[in-house]
Amino acid sequence: MQLRRELEGSWAPTRAFSFDGSTSDLALQLYARFKAGDTLSSIPDTVTSQLSDANVALDDLDGFAQRAVVWDSGFALTPTNDVKQIWMLDGRSMAKIALTLDEYEATTCTAFDCAQPDGTTAHNNNVCTGTQQFG
Known part of the structure; x- marks a missing residue:
């Protein structure tokens, strides 16, 4: 019996994007x-x-x-x-500059819960600036 792999669609941003630090x-x-x-x-x-x-x-x-x-x-x-x-x-690595959820929630930004295809939750906010996070 041959197994069949099922693929799920993925989300990709489609709105305009500007490299302005926003x-x-x-x-x-x-x-x-x-x-x-x-x-x-x-x-x-x-x-x-x-x-x-x-x-x-x-x-x-x-x-x-x-x-x-x-x-x-x-x-x-x-x-x-x-x-x-x-x-x-x-001497931090690039992998260490991301904030933990607790650190992020201590800022003025809101973390949005995003359900992933595997059932886990990721947190995102694409409108929060670096100044808001680290200022």
Whole structure:
């Protein structure tokens, strides 16, 4: 008996998006760049070295994954597709800059509960600015 895999649709943002700092939704920013077909002007050696260690080339990844790798490596894209290094306080990693739900709820922002296809809950607010979260 052959098993059949069932796939569920996924949500993707469709509204206009501006890189003006008005949203803290990193995934939305990366997705918007991917959908726009943006390309990087250069790839930092740190990124290519990490990928090489995993036996992966940047071109093996789709644009969305490329941007996630760049971000996870400590870099960000400017609106003109230049890559700039981000220096975190106290040697924190990029993975540590996200707020916990408790930390987020202590700000002036509201966390919206979003049901995921697997039944778990994710929290999101794409209208809360960084100033509201960390100010």
